[in-house]
Amino acid sequence: MKIICQKNDLLNSVNIVLKAIPSRTTMPILECLIIDAKSGVIKLISNDMELGIETIVKGNILENGIIAINAKVFSEIIRKLPDNEVTIETDSNYKATITCEKANFNISGKASEEFPFLPNIQKDKNITISQFSLKEIIRQTVFSISDNESNKIMTGELFEINEDELKVTSLDGHRISIRNIKLKDNYDNIKVIVPGKTLNEVSKILSGEISDQVNLFFTDKHILFEFDDTVVLSRLIEGEFYKISQMLSNDYETKLTINKKEFLSCIDRATLLIKENEKKPIIINITDNNMELKINSNIGSMNEDIDIKKEGKDILIGFNPRFLIDALKVIDDEEVDIYLFNPKAPCFIKDKEETYIYLILPVNINANIN
Amino acid sequence: MKIICQKNDLLNSVNIVLKAIPSRTTMPILECLIIDAKSGVIKLISNDMELGIETIVKGNILENGIIAINAKVFSEIIRKLPDNEVTIETDSNYKATITCEKANFNISGKASEEFPFLPNIQKDKNITISQFSLKEIIRQTVFSISDNESNKIMTGELFEINEDELKVTSLDGHRISIRNIKLKDNYDNIKVIVPGKTLNEVSKILSGEISDQVNLFFTDKHILFEFDDTVVLSRLIEGEFYKISQMLSNDYETKLTINKKEFLSCIDRATLLIKENEKKPIIINITDNNMELKINSNIGSMNEDIDIKKEGKDILIGFNPRFLIDALKVIDDEEVDIYLFNPKAPCFIKDKEETYIYLILPVNINANIN
Numbered sequence: 001m002k003i004i005c006q007k008n009d010l011l012n013s014v015n016i017v018l019k020a021i022p023s024r025t026t027m028p029i030l031e032c033l034i035i036d037a038k039s040g041v042i043k044l045i046s047n048d049m050e051l052g053i054e055t056i057v058k059g060n061i062l063e064n065g066i067i068a069i070n071a072k073v074f075s076e077i078i079r080k081l082p083d084n085e086v087t088i089e090t091d092s093n094y095k096a097t098i099t100c101e102k103a104n105f106n107i108s109g110k111a112s113e114e115f116p117f118l119p120n121i122q123k124d125k126n127i128t129i130s131q132f133s134l135k136e137i138i139r140q141t142v143f144s145i146s147d148n149e150s151n152k153i154m155t156g157e158l159f160e161i162n163e164d165e166l167k168v169t170s171l172d173g174h175r176i177s178i179r180n181i182k183l184k185d186n187y188d189n190i191k192v193i194v195p196g197k198t199l200n201e202v203s204k205i206l207s208g209e210i211s212d213q214v215n216l217f218f219t220d221k222h223i224l225f226e227f228d229d230t231v232v233l234s235r236l237i238e239g240e241f242y243k244i245s246q247m248l249s250n251d252y253e254t255k256l257t258i259n260k261k262e263f264l265s266c267i268d269r270a271t272l273l274i275k276e277n278e279k280k281p282i283i284i285n286i287t288d289n290n291m292e293l294k295i296n297s298n299i300g301s302m303n304e305d306i307d308i309k310k311e312g313k314d315i316l317i318g319f320n321p322r323f324l325i326d327a328l329k330v331i332d333d334e335e336v337d338i339y340l341f342n343p344k345a346p347c348f349i350k351d352k353e354e355t356y357i358y359l360i361l362p363v364n365i366n367a368n369i370n
Numbered sequence: 371m372k373i374i375c376q377k378n379d380l381l382n383s384v385n386i387v388l389k390a391i392p393s394r395t396t397m398p399i400l401e402c403l404i405i406d407a408k409s410g411v412i413k414l415i416s417n418d419m420e421l422g423i424e425t426i427v428k429g430n431i432l433e434n435g436i437i438a439i440n441a442k443v444f445s446e447i448i449r450k451l452p453d454n455e456v457t458i459e460t461d462s463n464y465k466a467t468i469t470c471e472k473a474n475f476n477i478s479g480k481a482s483e484e485f486p487f488l489p490n491i492q493k494d495k496n497i498t499i500s501q502f503s504l505k506e507i508i509r510q511t512v513f514s515i516s517d518n519e520s521n522k523i524m525t526g527e528l529f530e531i532n533e534d535e536l537k538v539t540s541l542d543g544h545r546i547s548i549r550n551i552k553l554k555d556n557y558d559n560i561k562v563i564v565p566g567k568t569l570n571e572v573s574k575i576l577s578g579e580i581s582d583q584v585n586l587f588f589t590d591k592h593i594l595f596e597f598d599d600t601v602v603l604s605r606l607i608e609g610e611f612y613k614i615s616q617m618l619s620n621d622y623e624t625k626l627t628i629n630k631k632e633f634l635s636c637i638d639r640a641t642l643l644i645k646e647n648e649k650k651p652i653i654i655n656i657t658d659n660n661m662e663l664k665i666n667s668n669i670g671s672m673n674e675d676i677d678i679k680k681e682g683k684d685i686l687i688g689f690n691p692r693f694l695i696d697a698l699k700v701i702d703d704e705e706v707d708i709y710l711f712n713p714k715a716p717c718f719i720k721d722k723e724e725t726y727i728y729l730i731l732p733v734n735i736n737a738n739i740n
Contacts, residue, residue, distance in 0.1 A: 073643075073669055077639075080642055081639070082635070102676070103674040104672065105670060108670065265452070272447060272450055299477060300476050300477035301475070301476045
């Protein structure tokens with residue numbers, strides 16, 4: 001094999017396939033990326049058995065071929081080369097020579113035969129959205145998946161397509177995050193659970209531009225993201241997602257409207273009095289047009305008032321401050337509406353059109369009130 | 371005590387005194403900073419028993435007083451307050467109330483009596499230089515101190531003042547770094563060893579502006595840095611510094627001139643083939659107007675040619691690449707001169723006026739040449 005690429009094109013593509021290189025594995029071949037220049041295009045391929053990525057690099061093929069090469073070493077070499085043409089040449093013993101200007105690297109590659117190439121999947125069910133929207137949806141929900149592998153379903157997000165609506169749901173037992181968006185076309189009904197890890201990695205590769213599109217294809221076992229010169233294939237999580245519709249009540253006894261930035265800064269200040277792993281709730285006391293936040297810890301105490309608009313009853317309620325911060329951080333609105341029922345019922349942070357819904361369970365504060 | 375300061379003034383001063391708060395200590399009082407508002411100015415004070423810092427904060431004193439307060443907690447509270455006036459009030463039980471806009475923090479302070487306040491030192495021997503110069507000198511030498519506490523002398527830098535010359539020297543057994551600068555006035559002879567840790571911390575506080583001055587005062591046991599509204603007092607390291615004059619030979623068999631950036635990038639590329647803790651030398655082969663760099667490791671091999679200007683003999687010599695990188699990084703010149711004698715003698719990287727001299731011992735490469 002002999003190929004020539006521009007350093008920056010090559011580096012961009014290497015950075016994409018690195019997302020599916022496992023940090024630890026018992027199969028050494030998975031630490032390799034494949035450079036495939038067999039059939040007219042230069043393709044880089046990686047696969048950690050959950051997630052597989054293929055991406056095309058611009059460049060010239062002087063001699064067809066394919067090789068497996070340690071991804072970490074290869075990416076570091078490419079990163080440090082001068083900004084110029086890079087030539088990669090391999091011989092029959094899988095020795096790879098990488099040349100750029102006067103720099104010459106020799107490293108050992110491997111045969112590609114053992115590598116688990118990506119399966120061909122049937123491309124019939126699909127939707128198209130902008131890379132911007134997909135990236136936003138992921139950012140606004142993925143924080144509330146669970147990282148506890150013993151409950152696999154909670155480590156993923158539910159993607160539901162119903163005609164021209166996409167609903168994405170994640171939950172971890174203490175909170176639920178939902179994003180609803182309108183699609184441009186009507187599609188068949190789809191309901192799949194996508195691994196959170198896949199969404200995190202895909203979101204890093206997406207351009208985030210409104211004008212760039214991404215196609216999502218679905219099968220029983222897989223989701224495939226197709227965008228720019230890249231294809232990302234991921235296994236789905238099998239099983240039935242939690243039924244949450246009965247938790248999404250529209251009843252409330254108290255509704256308040258608050259400046260998001262003020263609320264967030266205030267909670268942020270309060271949390272500095274809590275050591276990591278310490279479970280101290282923040283106590284919120286809502287009276288007419290005033291919210292008082294209080295926290296008490298071994299380090300000290302803090303209280304602060306914030307102006308709010310309020311409808312309905314006064315209420316005293318406690319929350320894990322982390323959960324409030326996570327939700328408020330991803331909301332782009334300047335003012336948010338919060339709906340409360342009683343001190344033992346979840347609160348809802350949502351907009352009028354329900355493009356986003358954040359449900360957060362309260363903490364029992366009877367023990368914490370002085 | 372009751373004082374009012376602007377949040378940003380207070381935060382800047384707290385960040386300065388934080389540099390002398392020990393990360394671990396058996397004396398809890400050292401984790402505190404002192405707010406001293408006894409005598410007309412507001413002073414923050416910290417002391418880790420090696421290094422002590424005093425700095426003055428702008429602000430109004432409404433009630434005189436002094437308190438010791440946990441530095442880490444205090445600094446985090448101040449950092450997260452809104453950009454506005456901060457009021458700090460203490461009562462007779464050392465309870466401190468920190469108020470800013472609608473936020474209220476209560477934390478417990480301590481009596482200041484146990485705190486080791488900075489001693490008054492005699493201010494007769496001193497020099498004045500710009501903060502820019504001092505910061506540069508530290509950056510350009512402090513990387514080659516030793517972090518091995520069993521040889522205390524090597525953890526410091528020799529400061530020598532001789533009439534209108536300041537010479538700063540650091541060494542770690544494998545290399546020596548020297549910076550010479552001209553002072554504006556003539557001073558008495560001074561020769562002291564300043565702890566590297568002190569220099570690192572002082573350098574973080576210095577503004578780095580040419581127009582800002584710093585006064586250095588010397589006693590037998592202490593060095594004192596006085597600049598802006600801040601005083602830093604440090605113990606000196608006691609003992610005799612190494613005699614290095616006989617190592618600083620001006621003889622050479624080979625002199626070469628090389629583009630610094632090219633040389634540095636090339637070594638940087640080569641080192642990616644070396645795992646941490648692996649001791650692989652970089653091999654440099656100098657022939658007429660060409661330098662070839664080679665490295666061989668378990669990961670692979672690399673070689674690269676660089677154009678040079680050469681006087682004298684050809685030479686093949688090996689170095690620890692880290693030592694070359696450290697020295698080249700802090701040199702501001704575009705081209706550097708390197709002087710070599712033989713493969714077992716140190717190399718010198720220095721400018722004509724010897725404002726900087728970097729001596730680096732070579733590595734025996736007989737075992738490493740293929």
